[in-house]
Amino acid sequence: MVSNFCPYREPLRSVLMLLFLAGLVSACSTSITSGSSPTPTSTQGIRGIFHDYALPPSQFVPFTITAGPDGNLWFTEIMQNGSVQAGKIERITPTGTLSEFSLPSRNTLATDIITGPDGNLWFAAGDKIARITPMGKISEFPLPSATSSITTGPDGNLWFTEQSNIGRMTLTGKVSEFSLPFHQYPAGPNPKGGPADSAQGESLAITAGPDGNLWFTEIMQNGGSFIGRITTSGKITEFPLPSANTLPSSI
Secondary structure, eight states, X not given: OOSSOOOOOOOOOXXXXXXXXXXXXOOOOOOOOTTOOOOOOOOTTOEEEOOEEEOOSSSOEXXXXXXXXXXXXXXXXXXXXXXXXXXXXXXXXXXXXXXXXXXXXXXXXXOOEEEOTTSSEEEEOSSEEEXXXXXXXXXXXXXXXXXXXXXXXXXXXXXXXXXXXXXXXXXXXXXXXXXXXXXXXXXSOOTTSOSTTEEXXXXXXXXXXXXXXXXEEEEOTTXXXXXXXXXXXXXXXXXXXXXXXXXXXXX
């Protein structure tokens, strides 16, 4: 089983390409005469204007980014050098001014970051979920095990993935866990102590769906993978992917 797997994210290069466009200018326009039906507008000639902002030289690498409630962009940075690892939270304004916030716990990676329902930023930090206010104050909430992906649920709570669980945390830090189902696999002992000849999958990424549920990706150690759905009351349904040896990561 993969331990503490972080969902794959398209890496933010050493030069951070901001996710907003300063302008998306259409060079084409369509004239519509009275009484005529609208005609499709060609995308030819549409151009985006990008602004790149270089980060200060360091061993840290940008990881994930989100739009903050304060009109700025917030992103996580990680540094892993052998057995030494560290994380930081960065804030960048639309004009490129950077502010850096160190994590209070040593040897901790900050991975996924989101804007929470309370006007703060929340991020996954190893065996903790942490909150950072727009002013930079960080609070940490311990978890039973490490997490790598986090999202805001339709119920106003935070939902996250653990190795073989889906977790829910209130904004005050109360944690509930929902175990993934066991699946049969070829004969042999179950190293995790579950039913004989069975194993659980590992949840990777999670997001809120349009149906009021949470959806997540899941892989099995012995092959096979699923897209999972969990209701806000904790009922899990799995949908196996048709192709073997796939690795559904982000969702």
